[in-house]
Amino acid sequence: MTIKWEALLQVFGATLLVTLVLVTLFVFGIRALSSGKKVPAVASFAGCVAVVLYGLSLIVF
Template sequence: MTVNWVALLQVFGATLLATTVVVTLFVLGIRALSGDRKVPAYASFAGCVAVVLYGLSLIVF
């Protein structure tokens, strides 16, 4: 049994990128809410939801 290290690194990179995107969008949303800018905040949270739902769809389907 061998480990496919390239595939493992690809999964690690994709996970790191997705986590960074979700955290960044969430922080931007929180920051926009603190400045009373509702539309950019909701757009950031919608982006978070979109990334999470896309990840779930990859797992399920």
């Protein structure tokens, strides 16, 4: 049994990137919501939902 280190690093990098994007979108949503800007907050949370649903679709299909 061999380990494909390049593939493992690609998965790690993609996971790290998606996690950073998701956390950043969520933080922007919280900041916009706390400052009273509802439209950017809803857009940020919609982006979070889109990322999560895309991840779930990759797992399921």
